[in-house]
Amino acid sequence: MAQNLARRMRPRNIDEIVGQKHLVGKGKIIRRMVETQLLSSMILYGPPGIGKTSIASAIAGTMNVAFRTFNATTDTKKRLQEIASEAEFSGQLVLLLDEIHRLDKPKQDFLLPLLENGQIILIGATTENPYFSVVPAIRSRVQIFELKPLEPEDLEFAVNLSLQDKERGFDFDVTIDDDALYFLIHSTNGDLRSTFNALELAVLSSEEHHVTLDDMENSLQRKAATFDKDGDAHYDLLSALQKSIRGSDVNASLHYAARLIEGGDLQSLARRLTVMAYEDIGLANPDAALHTVSALSAAEKLGFPEARIPLANIIIDLALSPKSNAAYLAMDEAIADLGKYGNLAVPPHLQDGHYAGAKDLGRSVEYQYAHNFPNHWVNQQYLPDKIKNADYFRPDDMGRYEKALHSRKEWIDEQKKRS
Template identity: 65%
Template structure:
């Protein structure tokens, strides 16, 4: 049976990896490890189809070490023993262990000494957060790297390579793909290169040649192949971003009907990850402290939508959209952190005051660290007048509370009370 295109197009060396420049780019950690031949076991975590297996395969190809693949959920301890024996006989083996978050204690106990000896370089792959789902004993023996969704440009580049590659790709077929079809294929899969390549292969192999012997891939063919509709009226390719922008601006402007309209466009296009991400941003950026419970409701709605999938996912999403659109609005926290970041990026930071510095290590007292710090819980109102900002920023104000919601109105009252206490302390 012919292997899928996504399998055939896996990178053979680190130079062929698409995306993940923060890990495999020039001077970055995984490339440095490969070049120095100083590999250590690692865990790669991120969404499906973002290159976890590809990176493992490329590391093996670049180092010429043996490469084996197992699944922590379905492969047995005996399978691990076979890999360990191979490593003992022939040297280092790179083991890609998929779904590592499902590794049971028996397999873990067997694997740990081999990781410590370096005979097996394990590359664990998972879509789960390893800091939550993976046993500390494994975490302490590995480095953890996040793998991110690929950009549209990176996916487009990969698709074009696959269409040209006569050895591993689809170069033996004479294919013409419309620009908007290629764009939709790169967008509809939401950063999942495996899904994009699978969609391309299906489109090519299920489309008949025309009278000129050419396989013509139109937008309609690609939509059918990936089972995602493109946004309508997308003549210049900008409708995708225009609709997302319009959704956020409609919610920000408290127009619930417009918000539902633009959300419906994204729902019809099947863009659950994009819609979910945007609603989370809106909840914290535009509603913020005016109605903090809106963010909690949005998170719950997104979690429900992800479990349900379309078409039912539209129901919790609609609840979140109506709630966000009709909530009071505040961007005070968002603008406050940006103002603080602006100072830091301009080099306007200053020294941490001595009385706030860590005083838990030997010799800290002799350096004046932590001396004269006053513990607020020892004072009335759980507050005491002392300086917290560096000297050069001690009068700087970042947070300007608004009064568009009850919660932030209460925060403003507390802020004003503290200012009153400060003024009284200076008199």
């Protein structure tokens, strides 16, 4: 077992790929290309360790064609020329071009004709968004697919497979405690390579190949502070973080965030912060949601430990932002009325009138186009009759944007009273 576990467990065909079902699942685009033997060049992009190399090698294995790798940063143009010669001799070759966004112009110029004549099927791999980082000349000749971080269930499947496969996994019996497994699959941020590396280190350094939580903590070099067997402590911390941000306690927010960061579960933290930006800050500071999405995108690209830096920025921003749950409550009230009254009939003047015979049915006949009136407003009924006086949105006036919305709403309400 000279190769490490991640390399040994690399999928040999498309059926062995872990995750990425939106691309390799039944009826999906990459699987269809492979099954019809009509493979075209592509770029795969996404975070490290989620299957870019695996998909490339699995495609080559399934189609039974030559497979070579090339790194845009470290490999020379001479190496690319050697691969081109091999492709000419073999008829077709799949080339995994790692870090394709770093490919220099001489290598680009050499590669483009090979893509045109189909001798080389290029599978570019990058952690950068190729729409921004890859030159248009290459981008226009390939299809671009985004890979997603693997879910904990995907990682658990892969771990169990490696424990069962005596040929490629471990050629001896391994046992792993439930809390150690839970910690492993929730602390590697959907990165299968990191999961395999941590598992292998824990197995080889454990007594009698029995992996405990302590073994896994040592392997990952972080404490399982946020994880227990049932996940209760983990969710308690997420709850405490949200309530601290909601309560504008920046110090408590940073404390609980630090504990979650030490646990390494970026996915859960990202989901909760995104919810908070809309649920707890909402219209009092709409820019906070934009900042959150941007910061979390940066955190996912960076990975830990650097991910803590954009996370710190957005946690402080959210904690100290003005708070409003008016939009969240308004939607819940609207949904509650839907449950109470069901699907009420849309008023006839709002119904679609763009088809022949619509006017004969009274569809859209009396509709008044708001832009034709002063202040782009006209008093007409929009809600169904049974709830025509419903008033869901009650602004908190906690920020300038929400105050502006409130002012507009007050003006409209006043106009309705006068009409």
